[in-house]
Every structure is written in structure tokens, then in C-alpha cells.
Amino acid sequence: MWNWFYKLASPPYVYRLAAVLAPWLLGGAALCIGYGLVDGLVFAPPDYQQGDAFRIIYVHAPSAWLSLSAYTLMAVAGGIGLIWRIKIGHAVAAAAAPIGASFTVLALLTGSLWGRPMWGTYWAWDPRLTSELILLFLYVGVMSLRSAFEDPGRGDRAAALLAIVGVINVPIIHYSVQWWNSLHQGATVAKFARPSMPGSMLWPLLSMLLGFMLFFGGVLCLRLRGEVLNRERQSSWVREVVRAS
Amino acid sequence: MNNGFWSMGGYARYVWPCFAGALVVLAWNVWSARRYHSRALMRAARAAIMAGDRS
Numbered sequence: 001m002w003n004w005f006y007k008l009a010s011p012p013y014v015y016r017l018a019a020v021l022a023p024w025l026l027g028g029a030a031l032c033i034g035y036g037l038v039d040g041l042v043f044a045p046p047d048y049q050q051g052d053a054f055r056i057i058y059v060h061a062p063s064a065w066l067s068l069s070a071y072t073l074m075a076v077a078g079g080i081g082l083i084w085r086i087k088i089g090h091a092v093a094a095a096a097a098p099i100g101a102s103f104t105v106l107a108l109l110t111g112s113l114w115g116r117p118m119w120g121t122y123w124a125w126d127p128r129l130t131s132e133l134i135l136l137f138l139y140v141g142v143m144s145l146r147s148a149f150e151d152p153g154r155g156d157r158a159a160a161l162l163a164i165v166g167v168i169n170v171p172i173i174h175y176s177v178q179w180w181n182s183l184h185q186g187a188t189v190a191k192f193a194r195p196s197m198p199g200s201m202l203w204p205l206l207s208m209l210l211g212f213m214l215f216f217g218g219v220l221c222l223r224l225r226g227e228v229l230n231r232e233r234q235s236s237w238v239r240e241v242v243r244a245s
Numbered sequence: 246m247n248n249g250f251w252s253m254g255g256y257a258r259y260v261w262p263c264f265a266g267a268l269v270v271l272a273w274n275v276w277s278a279r280r281y282h283s284r285a286l287m288r289a290a291r292a293a294i295m296a297g298d299r300s
Contacts, residue, residue, distance in 0.1 A: 026275070033271075037264075041250075041264075042250070046254055051254040051255070051256060052253040052254035052255075052256050052260060053253070053254075053256040053259055053260060055253070055260055056259065056260055056263045058264075059263050059264055059266075059267040060263065063267065063270070098277070099274055099278075102270050102273065102274060103270065105270070106266055106267060106270045109263070109266050110263040110266065110267070113259045113262055113263050114259065114263070116259060117256055117259050215271060215274075219274045219275060219278050222275070222278035222279060222281075222282060223277075223278040223281055223282070225282045225285075226278070226281035226282035226283075226284070226285040226286075227281075227285070229282070229285035229286060229288070229289050230285045230288065230289075233285075233288060233289040233292040233293075234292060234296070238289045238292075238293070239289075239293045239296070241286075241289070242286065242289050242290045242293045243293075245286060245290075
């Protein structure tokens with residue numbers, strides 16, 4: 001029953017599985033993002049307070065969610081690699097880092113562009129904005145630390161440790177708007193509460209959220225394949241892959 | 246598309262750069278992941294050739 005789970009620790013199995021999953025995940029992402037863009041930009045009504053500027057939420061919220069999810073995944077995968085010494089854990093963490101960092105940059109940029117017309121400034125040292133900026137520094141730190149060691153194993157372990165320590169920042173970002181006075185608005189879609197927007201605005205947002213998550217999965221699979229090849233290039237199965245390509 | 250759509254109620258200079266930035270990030274991620282994989286494949290091919298030379 002658990003056979004499929006144990007197989008996930010095998011680099012050749014993960015390499016082949018990622019090749020199968022990537023096109024499906026990216027195809028699903030294209031559909032969800034396409035629908036979300038058309039519905040969010042064309043059919044969703046303007047907000048009664050923010051007007052059409054609210055449409056920035058359709059790229060800002062998914063990129064912010066993704067920045068947190070990718071970091072959490074990176075820390076969990078790094079922890080798996082560190083505690084159980086499963087090599088794939090470190091490979092997943094290494095593959096997730098640049099993707100998460102790019103979406104953190106996007107969340108900061110779109111937030112800044114949204115902040116200008118709403119708050120009158122591109123940047124404020126607000127708890128939510130500052131903690132998201134710290135997340136970007138953590139991503140950069142984890143990536144730099146991994147490549148700073150000549151021994152890749154030591155680099156992986158050091159990066160995993162930093163990722164695990166830095167995961168404390170994830171709940172801080174999430175709850176910052178509740179814990180401190182913040183310019184940033186509260187959660188639009190909360191787990192246990194009714195969403196604070198009507199369905200005509202909510203559906204494109206949910207579609208974009210799902211699309212960004214699927215996109216992350218697809219790109220993670222693509223990058224993971226490269227990561228596995230890099231780490232296993234002395235193995236006989238990689239030689240088979242090279243011969244077949 | 247009418248002018249109202251492109252002007253985004255006067256917020257065009259904030260809204261469109263956000264969507265353009267998102268498209269750039271999405272495209273960059275796919276491009277860089279593909280490039281990373283193809284470079285890894287080349288490196289693995291080089292390693293296989295070296296291993297062949299040694300044996």
C-alpha cells in the first residue's frame with residue numbers, strides 16, 4: 001500500500017514521474033489562469049471603493065500565496081532531507097527556491113503598484129510588507145548558502161537548516177494583519193469565514209489561485225528533473241537517460 | 246475592446262504593469278526550468294563521455 005510513497009525517494013522514479021506530471025500540471029495551469037484572466041479582467045465588476053485597481057488582486061494574491069507555499073514546501077522538503085537523509089528532499093528544496101523567490105518578487109512588485117493608488121505610497125514599513133521582504137531575503141539566503149559550499153551535501157544541510165529556521169516567518173506574514181496595525185487589508189479568502197467578496201469577483205480569484213498552484217507544481221517538476229540529473233550524473237540510470245535522449 | 250477596458254478606470258498604469266509582470270515571471274519560470282534541465286542533460290552527457298574514456 002505504501003509502495004508508491006517509498007518510490008518517491010528513488011531519483012530515477014521521481015525523474016520519470018516529473019516528466020509525466022509536468023505537462024498535465026502546466027496544461028491545467030494554462031486553463032485556470034486563462035479563465036481567471038478573462039473573468040477577472042473583463043467580466044468581474046469594479047470594486048465600489050477601489051474601482052478597477054482591485055483587479056491587481058488577481059495576480060497579487062496568488063503570487064503572495066505561492067511565495068508562502070513554496071517556502072513551506074522548501075522547509076518541509078529540506079527537513080525530510082536533513083532528518084531522514086532522503087536525497088530527493090534536498091533536490092525538491094533546491095528546485096522550489098528560485099520559483100518561490102520569483103513569486104515573492106512578483107508579490108512585492110504588484111503589492112507596491114497596488115499600494116500607490118490606494119495608500120498613496122509604493123512602500124511603507126508595514127508588518128505585512130516588511131515580513132514579505134524578509135521572506136525574499138530568506139529565499140536569497142537559502143539559495144546563496146546552498147551554493148556557498150564546495151561539498152554539495154554540506155550546502156544542502158546548511159540551506160535546509162536556514163529554511164527550517166526561517167519558516168517561522170510564514171505564520172508571521174499570514175497573521176501580521178491581525179497581530180499589528182497594518183495598512184494592508186485583512187484576508188479576502190479565509191478558511192473558516194465567508195469570503196469578503198461576491199462570487200463574480202471570487203471565482204476568477206480562486207481560478208487564478210488554483211492556476212498558480214498548478215503552475216508551481218509543473219515548473220517544480222521541470223526544475224526537479226534538472227536538479228536530479230545534476231545530482232545523479234555519475235549514476236548508471238542517468239547514462240541510460242543520456243543515451244536515450 | 247473599448248477604451249474603458251484599457252484605461253481600467255484611470256488605474257491602467259498600475260493594473261497593466263502588474264499583469265505584464267506576472268506574465269514575465271510565469272514565462273521566465275518555464276524558460277529557466279527548461280534551460281536548467283537541458284544544461285543538466287548536457288553535463289550528464291559530458292560526465293558519461295568522461296566515464297567512458299576512463300573505462
